[in-house]
Amino acid sequence: MPETVLTQPAETATATAPVVAAVDIRKQFGAFEAVRGVSFEVRRGECFGFLGPNGAGKSSLMRMVSSVSPATSGTMSIFGLDPRTSGSQIRARMGVVPQTDNLDQELTVEENLLIYGRYFDLSRAECRRRAKDLLDFVQLGDRAQSRVEPLSGGMKRRLTIARSLMSKPELLLLDEPTTGLDPQARHVLWDRLYRLKEQGVTLVLTTHYMDEAEQLCDRLVVVDRGQIVAEGSPAQLIREHATREVLEIRVAASVVAGIESALSSLGLRTEVLPDRVLLYSNNGEQTLKDVHELGITTLSSLVRRSSLEDVFLRLTGRTLND
Amino acid sequence: MTTPVAVRVWEGQIRTVWNAWRTSVALSMTQPFIFLAGMGFGVGALVDAGDGAQSSLGGLSYVQFLAPALLATTAMMAGAFEAMWPVHDGFYWRRTFEAVAATPVSPRAVVNGLMLWWTTRVVVGVGGVAIALVVMPSTRSWGIIPAVVVSVLCGLGFAAPIASWTATRTSDTPFAALQRFVITPLFLFGGAFYPLTALPGAIRPVAWVTPLWHGVELCRSFTVGNSSPYGVYVHLGVLLAWCVAGYLACLVTFDRRIRR
Ligand SMILES: Nc1ncnc2c1ncn2[C@@H]1O[C@H](COP(=O)(O)OP(=O)(O)OP(=O)(O)O)[C@@H](O)[C@H]1O
């Protein structure tokens, strides 16, 4: 638990108080502890990410930040308010995009927004105005009157985002906003999230895609088994936990068994994965030559820049999407 | 100008429940007419012709005896139905309550909004019966108005406790059993079709402790002036007790389910 406590440098914290401040948050489901002592801060106007594999506790954290599910222990402050006593006031200033869409499939696209806006006590006229603008924003203007059920996954996701914006939130929580979407739909969504950030909305998102985290997040924490194992900007994390380059090689199945000891003379960090072997080096081409000089035959090889995936592998010994 | 939060939940319920369940609602509204036509006039003709029929029905014709009671049975059916599938829908299939939970609306406001919605639903459901009572000269009376109020209590007396239980379920399979083994027997043994005294003594306590029979007795005595052997206050007390207990239970179970 203690190594997960994040301390903000004083000079960055002076301008504005953090939008979210969580200290030693835990969440227990029966005997199982899904979140095990997590502390973090989200600053105004930034995009903050939770990166972690399935079951890491990302959604449980998001539900606690959204002031729906109370933490079992620890303290949380959102907009300087306590979610245990001021849940309604907090939720009034926040938009939530849950992991699985909970749109009303029986209603039309527009009706979904109108009903939702009413829960924020907007007048019907104001709901209609905002719904129209938001449907244009997420490129669903021409589908306003169609039922939700036949929409594609990407359209539903965009509609859920539009719905979360009905209240003009200061803070937007997105639980895996692009999981299950095709690359084009993801890029449309990312673009919309950039624009919201430009408008000053604070974003908190979870993902298990490194590229998404690298693209969108100013800062992120890596979560594994209910704990934070690292935090920083994407570039910072890569610098601290990985080398400049990674050499990926594939070798014949007969060679895999002894490969780790065969490569040990190179003195590099190696990861033997089921389908490939990763070597962490500052000069990938040179390392490939060294591997060949050891008499190892590679079926294929690839030198690439290291990514958050490598950071994750380093920290947890597992790949993110296993 | 702000709208009370429960009223906004009620608005949402009207749209969502109506959209998904209007067929079931429409079908359930035809039921009292079928019973009135089949039992009231068909069976009524036989009953009224029998010896001593008038005295065992407290001086009423069979239609007079049955028709007001249908206010209460219809209210029970509507309340019980609303508290099962549509509530499960809100938690499990469409997860409307999950979506609402992310807004400023609190679990308590969800329950309050549902109480309003169930009231509306019961009034709409018994509306058809009330019209039939007005149309038939033998049942026409100002007492229909308090009888409709009583039927709302009877409907909520079922809806609220059942919904508090629905909120603890993750599957819809037990609903059919509740319908079959609780609601339907109550419908038959709740004093709507014949006086409770016609039942074996061992079964009567079931009617005494559940809301339906109290609703039936009150609806009947308000409309056709058949003074009930038990005081109006006792009947009202039992109905209110079920409503309040169910409401309090809903506050607990809805809060647990939504904020888990
Ligand atoms: N309501 C609940 N009751 C019991 N266990 C739960 C509940 N919600 C989550 N869990 C458990 O808590 C752990 C963390 O779940 P959570 O959904 O927070 O993970 P996640 O990081 O969001 O995973 P994913 O990437 O699959 O969405 C899991 O082991 C899950 O089974």
Ligand SMILES: [Mg+2]
């Ligand atoms: Mg999740």
